[in-house]
Amino acid sequence: MERQIQRAIEDDLKLKMVFISGPRQAGKTWLAKKILAKYPKSRYLNWDNSIDRDVILNQGWSVATDLLVLDEIYKMPQWKGYLKGVWDTRPGGLKLLVTGSARLETFRQSGDSLAGRYFHHRLLPLCPAETARFGVKTDLERYMARGGFPEPFLAAKDADAQRWRRQYLDGLIREDILSFENITQLKAMNLLVELLRERMASPVSYQGLSEDLGVAPNTVRRYIEILEALYIVFRVYPHHRSIARALVQQPKVYFFDVPLVKGDRGAVLENLVALSVYRELCFLEDQDGIGRSLRYLRTKEGREVDFVAVKDERPTLMIEVKYAERRVSEQLRYFHERYACPGVQLVADMRAEDESGSIKLRRAADWLEKPELE
Secondary structure (H helix, E strand, O other), X not given: OOOOOHHHHHHHOOOOEXXXXXXXXXXXXXXXXXXXXXXXXXEEEEOOOHHHHHHHHHOOOOOOOOEEEEEOHHHOOOHHHHHHHHHHOOOOOOEEEEEEXXXXXXXXXXXXXXXXXXXXXXXXXXXXXXXXXHOOOOOHHHHHHHOOOHHHHHOOOHHHHHXXXXXXXXXXXXXXXXXXXXXXXXXXXXXXXXXXXXXXXXXXOHHHHHHHHOOOHHHHHXXXXXXXXXXXXXXXXXXXXXXXXXXXXXXXXXXXXXXXXXXXXXXXXXXXXXXXXXXXXXXXXHXXXXXXXXXXXXXXXXXXXXXXXXXXXXXEEEEEEEOOOOOOOHHHHHHHHHHOXXXXXXXOOOOOOEOXXXXXXXXXXXXXXXXXXX
């Protein structure tokens, strides 16, 4: 199976170094090694391997190397300056691929900058739009129960997927978070993850969470930033450029591993749609460089639409998610009439679609296979 971003990465390697970031176990190393196999004199080095680490520190690869893959290099002190030096002094034929399970672009260090030297691609969990490319008909129940990480998604039994998830979450908290930053209150971080699992899709109050956790609001904010930097969660902010000052400012939090959500089927479906749309927007942005984001709409009076896709600060599509409701949401109709933005309501359980009006009623599974965001 060829991942959706592979060809774009191969093309970009001809021009600059390439960063691949994404959640742990999303398939970054597998993809890197698949690309690596196309180069006869390639070399793979992982910072987590002590032998490889010595090679990295001493730049001990052959001068004839045609593709060098550096995995988890962000854990190296002053890694950006190191990469700049490697890139600027490289032999003419060397191509450089950098992978990591953290948002490589979020690390701000003083000193050397990599600006203008790399292209960035995000490898996120499988979603219907990607699996449909291989002729796989979307099974919403499978996505909601297994998520899109390759191992649990392809597991032979649900029990195997559940065992993977338990180990995955424990590893994220005990290994990745601790290696990322010195967290002194691991219990508070654990509790925060559990609270976010229960409160998915509700605007996050840092003050409210701080009272639950017994830490300062700024600490809660920082903890969520760490969870986001490690691709455990992503935040969806309110859109308020064209909606002016009527909107609240609190973000909503969603999980990259959909089954982590503790809620009813509607909540799990909403997280699946959020991830699928977010992933598509990331893919498009990484291809053409035009800024895109996933946001939501909510007024102080409580009117709300689940999501709005935004391109270059311009709303392009409003999205409402319902598990079984077959009538167009009054909230979606309100925002559509007020701001003249196209809308779609995605429903998991429905017989007949309605695409006749400016607000479309679509089966969630079918629309997610070919999301039309612009």
